[in-house]
Amino acid sequence: MNIVIVDYGLGNPGSILNMLRYLDIEATISDNSSVISNAKKLILPGVGSFDNGIKNLKTSGLYDVLMQKVLGQKIPILGICLGMQLMTINSEEGIENGFGWIDAVTKKFDFTPERGLKVPHIGWNRVNTENPNIIMYELQDISKFYFVHSYYVSCRRPHDIVCSTTFGIDFTSVFAKDNIYGCQFHPEKSHKYGMQLLKNFNSL
Amino acid sequence: MLQNRVIPCLLIQDNKLVKTVKFKNPKYIGDPVNAIKIYNEKEVDELIVVDISKKRYENGPNFNLIKQMADECFMPVCYGGGISNIDQIQKILKIGIEKIALNTAIMLDTQLISQAANKFGSQCIVVALDIKKNWLGKYKVTFNSGDQMINTDIVDFAKTAENAGAGEILINNIDRDGTWEGFDIEMIRKITSNVSIPVIAAGGAGNLSHIKDAITIGKASAVAIGSMAVYQSKGMGVLINFPKTKVLEEINNL
Numbered sequence: 001m002n003i004v005i006v007d008y009g010l011g012n013p014g015s016i017l018n019m020l021r022y023l024d025i026e027a028t029i030s031d032n033s034s035v036i037s038n039a040k041k042l043i044l045p046g047v048g049s050f051d052n053g054i055k056n057l058k059t060s061g062l063y064d065v066l067m068q069k070v071l072g073q074k075i076p077i078l079g080i081c082l083g084m085q086l087m088t089i090n091s092e093e094g095i096e097n098g099f100g101w102i103d104a105v106t107k108k109f110d111f112t113p114e115r116g117l118k119v120p121h122i123g124w125n126r127v128n129t130e131n132p133n134i135i136m137y138e139l140q141d142i143s144k145f146y147f148v149h150s151y152y153v154s155c156r157r158p159h160d161i162v163c164s165t166t167f168g169i170d171f172t173s174v175f176a177k178d179n180i181y182g183c184q185f186h187p188e189k190s191h192k193y194g195m196q197l198l199k200n201f202n203s204l
Numbered sequence: 205m206l207q208n209r210v211i212p213c214l215l216i217q218d219n220k221l222v223k224t225v226k227f228k229n230p231k232y233i234g235d236p237v238n239a240i241k242i243y244n245e246k247e248v249d250e251l252i253v254v255d256i257s258k259k260r261y262e263n264g265p266n267f268n269l270i271k272q273m274a275d276e277c278f279m280p281v282c283y284g285g286g287i288s289n290i291d292q293i294q295k296i297l298k299i300g301i302e303k304i305a306l307n308t309a310i311m312l313d314t315q316l317i318s319q320a321a322n323k324f325g326s327q328c329i330v331v332a333l334d335i336k337k338n339w340l341g342k343y344k345v346t347f348n349s350g351d352q353m354i355n356t357d358i359v360d361f362a363k364t365a366e367n368a369g370a371g372e373i374l375i376n377n378i379d380r381d382g383t384w385e386g387f388d389i390e391m392i393r394k395i396t397s398n399v400s401i402p403v404i405a406a407g408g409a410g411n412l413s414h415i416k417d418a419i420t421i422g423k424a425s426a427v428a429i430g431s432m433a434v435y436q437s438k439g440m441g442v443l444i445n446f447p448k449t450k451v452l453e454e455i456n457n458l
Contacts, residue, residue, distance in 0.1 A: 014300035019278055047302075048325045118402045118425055120327050120371055124207045124249055144207070146250075146280055148302070148327045167206055189280045189302065191247045 003027040003202065004039035006066070008056040010048035010082065016188040016198075023195055025202045033065045041075055041201070042066070046082030050106065050151070051094030053086050063099075070101060074179045076204045078135075084175070084182030085153060093151050101180050104155040109168060117168045120150045125173075125185075127163035133176045136162060137200045143193040145173070145185035153184060207456045208419045209249040209426035212433035212446060213406055214239065216255045216285070219269055223434050225382030227334070227350040230256065233434045233442050236269065240276045242444040243433075248279060249452075252374070252404075252428055254305065254332075255285025256349055261308065265292055267299065274300040282330050282374075293320050297328060305374060307332040311347040311354065314368045321369025329372075330404070331365035333358065335391060336378040343391055350378045358391070359398045366399045373403050374428065380408030382431050384438040387414055392422030404428055410438065412447060416455045 003020065005013045005027060013029045020027040027043075030036055044066070046053055057063040070077050079087045088098045091106035098106070111117045124144045129136065152171035155161045165173035165184070173184045181201065187194030214236060215222050221239050222230035233239070236253070243251060253273060255266060265286045274281065283296055284305025293304050306329065309316050321329045334346045335358055343358045356364075362373055375395050377388040385408050392405045402425035405418045409429040418424045436443040 012297055012300050012302065014298060015274070015277075015302075018275060018300055022278070047327065113400065116423075118400060120402070121206065122327065122372065122402050123209050123426070125205070147206075148280070150327070186280070189278065191244075191278050194278065 001026065001028050001035065001039055003041045003043060004036050005029045005043045005045060006036060006062060007031040008046070008053065008060060008062055010053055010056065011046045013045050016043060016045055016080070019188045019195060019198060023199060023202075025198070031060060031062070033061055036062065036065050037069065039069070039075065041204070042069060042077040044077060044079040044083035044086065046080065046086065048082055049093060050082065050085060050091040050098070051096045053082055054094075054096040054098065057086075066099070070099075070180060076179045076201065077181065078201050079182040080188070081149060081184060081186060084184055085151060087180060087182050088153055091151060102155065102160055102175055102177050102182070103157050104153050104160070104172065104175065106151050107154050108151050111168050115168060120148055121167045122148045125165050125167065127165050127173050130161040130164050131159060133162040133174075134204065135176055135181050135197065135200050136174065137196070139193060139196050139200075145187070145190040145193055147185045149184060153182065205456075207249075207453070208424070210415060210447065210452055211250045211252050211404065211426055211428045212243055212248055213252040213254065213428035213430045214433070215430070216253060216257070216269070218257050219266070221434070222256070223382060223431060224256075227378050227381055234444070237272050237276060239434075239444050240273050243446060244276055244278060246446045247449065248446050250280045250282070250426070251277060252282045252284070252305070257285070260286030261288060264288075265296060267295060270296055270301060271299050284330070284332055290316070290319055290323065293324065297324060303328050303330050303372070305330045305332040307334065308347045310365075311352065314364055317365060317368035317370055321371070326369050326371035329370050330374050331370040331372075332374040332376065333361060334376050334378055343394070346378065359394055362395050362399050366401050370401060372401055373399060375403060375405060376428075377407035383408055384410030384431055386410060387418040387422060387427070389417055389422045392418055392424050396423040402426065406430070412451065412455060419455070
């Protein structure tokens with residue numbers, strides 16, 4: 001299978017599959033380790049809590065399968081929202097360690113009430129290019145994406161940051177390191193901009 | 205910068221797209237799935253779909269129709285109507301809907317909010333408050349399409365919902381619904397100044413300056429438009445409609 005969307009019980013993998021189908025990209029959703037082992041590319045989706053995500057991946061045995069695919073075989077993987085956060089070292093949301101594939105940590109938005117910023121950060125926001133990357137091909141300037149999250153990724157190496165987004169602070173909205181990609185927004189819910197990003201991922 | 209969302213709010217009755225005035229007299233608009241295809245092409249920020257069929261609680265949510273709609277949506281969708289338990293919520297999320305609006309199921313007990321928020325995350329739980337004034341002119345929360353009024357203060361109810369784990373609050377002024385007369389800014393401010401989660405304002409949108417007022421004066425994070433999204437203008441024919449991106453960006457920059 002070309003792209004396998006990893007189903008570990010959190011989030012709405014259905015809408016990602018829906019968009020890939022619309023784009024005529026061969027993909028499937030699976031929680032089966034042999035299906036995942038045979039994938040050419042992986043998408044790690046997720047909406048929910050950090051610890052639940054890691055625990056579900058460990059109990060199902062998928063954690064080790066993903067480690068092997070990503071660090072061993074080095075196949076392209078795209079983490080979306082919580083999926084992106086799980087790729088970091090750890091999160092202020094929980095006590096579990098993440099995959100640690102990228103030198104980054106996940107932090108909580110913490111604003112004083114006077115700033116009038118409502119958390120979760122919900123809605124359409126822009127991205128600013130920090131380091132051009134093929135994953136954002138044809139997506140500069142006018143692109144906007146749909147975000148919904150209370151925690152954000154903070155990269156320690158500026159070089160890994162592809163895009164940043166401003167919400168109270170500048171946080172990493174897209175990162176890339178070797179075969180590992182993450183985006184905080186939901187491409188599957190971001191109209192043509194999200195479609196372009198998934199096309200770019202498919203072309204890697 | 206984060207953009208304030210403008211969200212078409214669609215009403216479904218027995219598989220048909222309809223529009224009410226003050227929650228009464230649903231008028232036939234068209235086929236919901238076709239309408240959604242058009243909103244998709246117009247790249248709307250988000251959609252709210254509410255099923256107001258009479259037997260929605262007896263029959264439960266119409267999963268077939270929800271699936272058909274979800275398959276057409278490449279934008280976030282919030283669904284409400286006929287939901288009374290956690291299994292139904294799970295099923296709807298799995299279909300590919302992002303958010304669930306709860307109303308009648310939480311009239312007597314807000315436990316479903318916390319249950320659902322714990323299991324699926326606050327970001328997918330929207331508490332819908334249908335509000336109207338009682339005979340003393342006090343704002344009250346209602347349920348069952350406005351038919352049942354409870355005595356709780358609207359701010360207290362909104363805070364209870366927030367504490368229970370709601371990710372957003374949708375407030376609808378029933379007396380303004382379908383009137384094109386503008387939002388109830390006083391009601392919006394009451395809620396937005398007392399909760400820290402995003403508030404979606406609904407009820408009364410008739411033009412772009414109404415939308416601007418709800419955002420700049422009311423401090424709403426998002427506004428829902430009903431009549432504006434399905435009619436050409438007040439008293440005119442059906443037109444699946446949405447303000448142009450450029451126009452909305454200008455509002456956001458004001």
